[in-house]
Amino acid sequence: MKRTDLSKGTAHDTELAGADPADYVVVDELGDFTYYPSKTAMLKDLEYVEEAASILDRAGNNFHLTLEEGRKLNLGSSFGRVEFTWLRQTWITDRRREPQAHRLLRLYPTTLDALLAGIFETLTLELASSAISSPWVVDVAGEETHPATLRDVDGLLARLDHFERVTVRDPFGHDYRPIRHSPHRLHAPGTGTIYYVEIEPHGGEAGHAPTLSDNLP
Numbered sequence: 001m002k003r004t005d006l007s008k009g010t011a012h013d014t015e016l017a018g019a020d021p022a023d024y025v026v027v028d029e030l031g032d033f034t035y036y037p038s039k040t041a042m043l044k045d046l047e048y049v050e051e052a053a054s055i056l057d058r059a060g061n062n063f064h065l066t067l068e069e070g071r072k073l074n075l076g077s078s079f080g081r082v083e084f085t086w087l088r089q090t091w092i093t094d095r096r097r098e099p100q101a102h103r104l105l106r107l108y109p110t111t112l113d114a115l116l117a118g119i120f121e122t123l124t125l126e127l128a129s130s131a132i133s134s135p136w137v138v139d140v141a142g143e144e145t146h147p148a149t150l151r152d153v154d155g156l157l158a159r160l161d162h163f164e165r166v167t168v169r170d171p172f173g174h175d176y177r178p179i180r181h182s183p184h185r186l187h188a189p190g191t192g193t194i195y196y197v198e199i200e201p202h203g204g205e206a207g208h209a210p211t212l213s214d215n216l217p
Contacts, residue, residue, distance in 0.1 A: 024063075025119055027054040031090050031097075035123035043073050056082055060116050084112040091119060102126065104150070105197045106174065121172045125150055137169040157194055168196055175199045 024036045028051055036042035046052060046065065055063040061078035068074045088109070095102045104122050109115040124132060128149050135146040136153050140160070147153045153168060157178055160166065168176045176196035 023058070023120070025056045025123060026052045027056070027087075027090060029053050031094055033091065033094050033119065033123060035120070035127060039075060043075065046073055049073070054082060054087075056087075056116070056119075058116060058120055060112055081112070084115065087112070087119075088115055091115070099195075100193055103193065103195045104170070104176070105195055107198045107200065121170075121174075125170055125172075132171050134171045136171060139167045139169075141165040154194055167199070175201070 022038060024039065024042050026034045026036065026042060026046070028034065031053075034045075036045065042055070049065045049067055052065050055065070055075065057063070060081040062080055062082045063078050064076050066074050066076040092108070095105075102122075104125060106118050106122060109118050129151070131148040135148055136150070138145045138147060138153060138156055142165075145156060147156055150170075157163065157166065157168075163178045163180065166178055168178055170176070176198050179195050179197060180192040181195055
């Protein structure tokens, strides 16, 4: 995999912002998840058939790569929906492996549809370098601001020493409590990596809360 960096200023930015319905998530042979805004972008990035252990669309259809004439990669037919338990555990393992690269700590979904939606939403939010649909909402002691991207939210919160009266809402309507974490016990106020821990919605549980000690370095 060439690992095209979709988070930098490329032609993919407009595809991310446009919420292309024909987007995909690839789970590679190492268990890493990569979002692609289109089939074309995915096939351009992948290099060999066995590289993709699973290719998923938003409905959970499971695809593999095929090798066409002239050794050209193509997307094969779906062989059914992805298995929930495998996908959930692989997703959790990937998030824990590089926690500083995955700082949106969503509730753990309990259904396949919720898991798929969360995977696509989370990867899209982490990659976006421009507004997706609606802005983020950051509430600091009752005063709201509306950053366009997660990167902008980071920049806003980096100026604050404490987050006791701060909540964050992403463009998909999920609410978070920001926390600042440092692997070192002694650190100055305002330093450390910012993580966003989803708050359970009122009126029922959407999933199981992540254990912070399992997700933070």
